[in-house]
Amino acid sequence: GAGVSQTPSNKVTEKGKYVELRCDPISGHTALYWYRQSLGQGPEFLIYFQGTGAADDSGLPNDRFFAVRPEGSVSTLKIQRTERGDSAVYLCASSPAGTTNTGELFFGEGSRLTVL
Amino acid sequence: QKEVEQNSGPLSVPEGAIASLNCTYSDRGSQSFFWYRQYSGKSPELIMSIYSNGDKEDGRFTAQLNKASQYVSLLIRDSQPSDSATYLCAVKSPGGYNKLIFGAGTRLAVHP
Numbered sequence: 001g002a003g004v005s006q007t008p009s010n011k012v013t014e015k016g017k018y019v020e021l022r023c024d025p026i027s028g029h030t031a032l033y034w035y036r037q038s039l040g041q042g043p044e045f046l047i048y049f050q051g052t053g054a055a056d057d058s059g060l061p062n063d064r065f066f067a068v069r070p071e072g073s074v075s076t077l078k079i080q081r082t083e084r085g086d087s088a089v090y091l092c093a094s095s096p097a098g099t100t101n102t103g104e105l106f107f108g109e110g111s112r113l114t115v116l
Numbered sequence: 117q118k119e120v121e122q123n124s125g126p127l128s129v130p131e132g133a134i135a136s137l138n139c140t141y142s143d144r145g146s147q148s149f150f151w152y153r154q155y156s157g158k159s160p161e162l163i164m165s166i167y168s169n170g171d172k173e174d175g176r177f178t179a180q181l182n183k184a185s186q187y188v189s190l191l192i193r194d195s196q197p198s199d200s201a202t203y204l205c206a207v208k209s210p211g212g213y214n215k216l217i218f219g220a221g222t223r224l225a226v227h228p
Binding site for chain 1: 120124148149150158159160161162165204206208209211213214215216217218219220221
C-alpha cells in the first residue's frame, strides 16, 4: 500500500482481555516502530524493529506487552490482561533503510484501544 | 522534569500573523531535533528537522536551535487556518535509529 496500514482502527475490549494490533509498513521499509499516544500527550516510544529482530524494546511498559515481526514486514503488538491504563492510540511507524538518523517516521493512522 | 517540554496552548493567532512555537529539552547531548504536525484525529507528519545552531528555513516555516540554551522553536509566517493543528517537538535519542522523544505538543489555532 501507499502508506502504513494499521488494523483495527478502533478496538474496545474489557479489562483482562487479550488484544492484538497489526501494522503493515510501507513496502521496502526495513525499520518499524511502535509508539503509544495518550490523550493530550505526544507519542511515546515502545519498540523498534530492524528487519525481524526487536533492536530496542526498552519502551514496553511491562511484560504484558509483546511485539513480533516474524518476516520483517508486518508487525503485531500483543497486549495481555489489558488494563484501563492501556487505553491509548497505538501508532506504528516505518522508515526506509538509510534514513535511520533523519528523524523521519512515516506514521500510520493508529489503532485506538479502549479498555472498559 | 520532562525530557521535552512544550506549552500545551492553545496558541491563537490571526490569519497572516507569525506563530511562534517553543520547546525546551533536558539532555544537553542531544544532536537532532524535529517538528511534527498532527491534525486532530490524524497521525503526526514531519515538517522540519534541525541539527545545527541557528535558523533553518523551509517555505513559511523556520526552525531555530540554540543548544546552549537547550531551546528549539518553530516560526510559521503568514499563518493560515490550515496550519491549525498540534505541533510536536521531538528530540532524537542517541543511537543509529529514529527513537524520538516527543513533547506533549502545542495546539495552534489560526483564526480568519
